[in-house]
Amino acid sequence: xxxxxxxxxxxxxxxxxxxxxxxxxxxxxxxxxxxxxxxxxxxxxxxxxxxxxxxxxxxxxxxxxxxxxxxxxxxxxxxxxxxxxxxxxxxxxxxxxxxxxxxxxxxxxxxxxxxxxxxxxxxxxxxxxxxxxxxxxxxxxxxxxxxxxxxxxxxxxxxxxxxxxxxxxxxxxxxxxxxxxxxxxxxxxxxxxxxxxxxxxxxxxxxxxxxxxxxxxxxxxxxxxxxxxxxxxxxxxxxxxxxxxxxxxxxxxxxxxxxxxxxxxxxxxxxxxxxxxxxxxxxxxxxxxxxxxxxxxxxxxxxxxxxxxxxxxxxxxxxxxxxxxxxxxxxxxxxxxxxxxxxxxxxxxxxxxxxxxxxxxxxxxxxxxxxxxxxxxxxxxxxxxxxxxxxxxxxxxxxxxxxxxxxxxxxxxxxxxxxxxxxxxxxxxxxxxxxxxxxx
Ligand code: ACO
Numbered sequence: 001x002x003x004x005x006x007x008x009x010x011x012x013x014x015x016x017x018x019x020x021x022x023x024x025x026x027x028x029x030x031x032x033x034x035x036x037x038x039x040x041x042x043x044x045x046x047x048x049x050x051x052x053x054x055x056x057x058x059x060x061x062x063x064x065x066x067x068x069x070x071x072x073x074x075x076x077x078x079x080x081x082x083x084x085x086x087x088x089x090x091x092x093x094x095x096x097x098x099x100x101x102x103x104x105x106x107x108x109x110x111x112x113x114x115x116x117x118x119x120x121x122x123x124x125x126x127x128x129x130x131x132x133x134x135x136x137x138x139x140x141x142x143x144x145x146x147x148x149x150x151x152x153x154x155x156x157x158x159x160x161x162x163x164x165x166x167x168x169x170x171x172x173x174x175x176x177x178x179x180x181x182x183x184x185x186x187x188x189x190x191x192x193x194x195x196x197x198x199x200x201x202x203x204x205x206x207x208x209x210x211x212x213x214x215x216x217x218x219x220x221x222x223x224x225x226x227x228x229x230x231x232x233x234x235x236x237x238x239x240x241x242x243x244x245x246x247x248x249x250x251x252x253x254x255x256x257x258x259x260x261x262x263x264x265x266x267x268x269x270x271x272x273x274x275x276x277x278x279x280x281x282x283x284x285x286x287x288x289x290x291x292x293x294x295x296x297x298x299x300x301x302x303x304x305x306x307x308x309x310x311x312x313x314x315x316x317x318x319x320x321x322x323x324x325x326x327x328x329x330x331x332x333x334x335x336x337x338x339x340x341x342x343x344x345x346x347x348x349x350x351x352x353x354x355x356x357x358x359x360x361x362x363x364x365x366x367x368x369x370x371x372x373x374x375x376x377x378x379x380x381x382x383x384x385x386x387x388x389x390x391x392x393x394x395x396x397x398x399x400x401x402x403x404x405x406x407x408x409x410x411x412x413x414x415x416x417x418x419x420x421x422x423x424x425x426x427x428x429x430x431x432x433x434x435x436x437x438x439x440x
Pocket of ligand 1: 273309316
């Protein structure tokens with residue numbers, strides 16, 4: 001398959017750091033787009049100090065050639081290609097190839113890759129019994145993570161160091177089967193019979209078929225709906241060192257297998273501050289709709305730190321401008337709802353909230369703009385995806401990004417286990433007290 005990008009970074013003039021009257025030189029470097037960094041790898045050896053960066057706001061944890069984001073300018077590129085171009089011209093499967101292998105595929109490479117996805121779309125038949133063990137109330141993200149990990153039991157070749165020679169097939173298997181697992185878990189949660197994938201269908205159409213067909217009647221695949229969901233997968237396919245991807249890299253650095261790393265990624269994605277936000281946005285809009293609020297009460301609560309509320313789908317660690325994915329999704333949302341003739345009152349509420357927030361000094365001063373999750377849920381509702389599956393859809397989309405990051409770790413000859421340090425703030429030395437001498 002194609003070659004991965006270079007991880008080289010040109011050096012610039014060293015930085016000088018003065019500590020306790022002594023000056024230390026620290027190497028500096030620049031990324032492809034000129035973003036400068038100071039390397040502190042040798043700081044503790046030289047000075048005895050570590051750096052402290054709660055929540056990693058300013059820590060570059062790796063060099064990566066996959067995705068570039070300029071949050072100030074609202075730029076997102078996969079392997080150098082702007083997200084806007086991919087959204088308009090590419091498909092999820094082609095974009096997955098681009099992310100994992102570094103370049104857009106030739107015709108032959110695309111055929112081989114899609115062929116591998118089709119050949120690996122079925123789960124091992126025994127996997128079906130694992131679904132039986134979950135209660136019908138289980139959240140599909142719990143099932144997704146557990147089943148991805150369980151799948152690794154069926155491919156013993158996965159275990160052992162790296163498995164680089166089998167990477168292509170494992171990657172294809174994971175991308176293909178994550179949607180089969182997702183659809184099976186949905187059918188199970190509704191007490192519906194499992195629908196097997198069909199070889200004739202392309203990736204996203206096949207997922208919709210497995211979700212919504214019945215044994216006696218195939219789901220009517222509308223091209224607009226297939227395209228809308230494919231776009232959602234594509235827009236979620238990677239986003240550099242976010243919480244779940246950093247988790248995947250962390251687990252991969254210990255040389256755990258690809259499926260174990262992906263299962264860990266799913267767990268990290270689940271939280272409402274990350275992938276779970278798409279579900280939380282729609283729940284918030286539903287609540288506003290039900291209460292009859294025009295949005296102003298909710299905005300007031302979101303600004304009040306004691307309320308425990310946030311305007312879900314707003315704000316981002318990197319984007320201090322529009323999230324470019326939100327701009328694409330907002331447009332797609334208007335189009336798809338018109339085309340399939342759905343009038344969703346939640347869309348009107350979302351637009352009102354957006355306008356109110358963008359004109360409110362609280363959000364303006366903090367540079368809080370809509371993120372990808374603000375409108376994606378409304379599209380998913382319109383195409384019939386149930387609320388509890390929203391974060392699973394995000395997980396299916398993010399799989400190529402996780403795999404590309406896993407591959408980067410696997411191929412780094414200088415790769416070391418990820419092991420951050422900490423500043424200990426617990427109790428000083430004290431000694432063990434036998435139970436009978438402790439205050440009761
Ligand atoms: N509503 C109200 N206030 C907010 C919001 C929000 N959505 N987001 C941030 N703020 C406020 C914070 O309270 C803080 O205010 P302060 O400076 O007065 O204390 C300030 O803006 C900075 O916020 P942080 O929490 O420090 O920003 P951080 O970078 O840590 O968090 C995050 C980013 C988690 C996305 C945050 O904006 C948030 O919780 N948003 C809502 C959840 C959401 O939409 N998550 C999806 C993210 S995108 C993704 O994962 C695909």
